[in-house]
Amino acid sequence: MGPDEAVLDGGDTYSIDESITAYRIENGRRYHAYRDGVYWAPNDDRQNEELEVAHNKFRILLDGRLHLAPIAHDIERVLDVGTGTGIWAIEMADEYPKAAVLGIDLSPTQPSLVPPNCSFEIDDARDCWTFPRDHFDFIHIRNLYGSISDWPALLEQVYNHLKPGGWFEHIEFGIDLKSDDDSIPPDSCLLHFVKLLKEAGDQIGQPWDISNNMLRNIEEAGFVNVVDHVYQDPVGPWAADPKLEELGRWSLLEFEIGLEGFALAMLTRVLKWSTAEVQVFLAHIRAELDDRSIHSYHDIRIVYCQKPL
Structure with missing residues (x-):
C-alpha cells in the first residue's frame, strides 16, 4: 500500500486524496469526510495538537509507560482503535519492534514516516470488524467518549478478535468535574458545559459519560483478570504533589487548545x-x-x- 492510499471497509483501497479528504469545513474548523458527521471532534492541526498534548499527559500519568497491561515483549499484533494522530501506535511500534501495530481511525491525519512495523487504515470501529478472529495480542482504546453508541457491541468485537490470553486496555476520562474543597462555584460555566455535553450526547445516542460504566461493560463482555485503576487529573497546576502539579499543567493546556473543538459541533449541530x-x-x-x-x-x-485461555 502506497503512502497516498488507505484501506477501507474490509480491503477496498482508495486514494486518500479523493472523497476521504473532502473534509467538512464548519464554523472555521475542519472535520472528517469519511462517515461525515458521526464524530464530534475536528481533525485539523489545532485539534491534533490537543491529541498530542493528551498523549504526553498520559505518558506522565503512567510514569513513561504506554500501557498498564502486562503484555509480553514478543507479541505479534497490536490494534489501536481510534488512533487519532497515530502517536500511541508509532511509539508502541518503536517499543515493540517485533509486533505489527495497526491504528484505525476515520481520518487520515497520521504521518507518512512511521516505523516499518506500524501502519494505519481508515475505518469505522463501529462497523463489523473484518479482521480474523483470535488475531490480536493487544487491543488499545483511549478517549472515545461521545463517539460510540453501542459499547457492548464494540467490546464484543474486541473480545472476538483478541487471541485467547490476549490483553485489552481501555482508557477514558471521567467527564464530571470534582473538587475536594468545594472551590467550584455553583454557577460554574465548566459544570454547565459538562451538563450540555451529556445532554447532547444523549440526544444523538453517543454518551460522553463512559468511565462510570467501563468496568461493568468489560466484565459483562466476558473478560477475566480485570484490573481497574482510577487516577486524579487536576485541571491546572494547583496540586501540592509535584506529579499532580505537572499533570495539571498539561491538562490545562489540553483544555485551552481543545476547548473550542470539544464544544462547537456538540453545541451547534446538536x-x-x-x-x-x-x-x-x-x-x-x-x-x-x-x-x-x-x-x-x-x-x-x-x-x-484478558481474554480467557
Whole structure:
C-alpha cells in the first residue's frame, strides 16, 4: 500500500486524496469526510495538537509507560482503535519492534514516516470488524467518549478478535468535574458545559459519560483478570504533589487548545446554538480555567483485562 492510499471497509483501497479528504469545513474548523458527521471532534492541526498534548499527559500519568497491561515483549499484533494522530501506535511500534501495530481511525491525519512495523487504515470501529478472529495480542482504546453508541457491541468485537490470553486496555476520562474543597462555584460555566455535553450526547445516542460504566461493560463482555485503576487529573497546576502539579499543567493546556473543538459541533449541530453564542460561552469558561482559586479535577479510569485461555 502506497503512502497516498488507505484501506477501507474490509480491503477496498482508495486514494486518500479523493472523497476521504473532502473534509467538512464548519464554523472555521475542519472535520472528517469519511462517515461525515458521526464524530464530534475536528481533525485539523489545532485539534491534533490537543491529541498530542493528551498523549504526553498520559505518558506522565503512567510514569513513561504506554500501557498498564502486562503484555509480553514478543507479541505479534497490536490494534489501536481510534488512533487519532497515530502517536500511541508509532511509539508502541518503536517499543515493540517485533509486533505489527495497526491504528484505525476515520481520518487520515497520521504521518507518512512511521516505523516499518506500524501502519494505519481508515475505518469505522463501529462497523463489523473484518479482521480474523483470535488475531490480536493487544487491543488499545483511549478517549472515545461521545463517539460510540453501542459499547457492548464494540467490546464484543474486541473480545472476538483478541487471541485467547490476549490483553485489552481501555482508557477514558471521567467527564464530571470534582473538587475536594468545594472551590467550584455553583454557577460554574465548566459544570454547565459538562451538563450540555451529556445532554447532547444523549440526544444523538453517543454518551460522553463512559468511565462510570467501563468496568461493568468489560466484565459483562466476558473478560477475566480485570484490573481497574482510577487516577486524579487536576485541571491546572494547583496540586501540592509535584506529579499532580505537572499533570495539571498539561491538562490545562489540553483544555485551552481543545476547548473550542470539544464544544462547537456538540453545541451547534446538536443543541442548535449559534456560533457566536458558543464563543461567548467559551470565553467565560476560559476565564474560569484561569482562576487559580478553583481546584477542580476529573478522574481518568484505566481498565485492562484478558481474554480467557
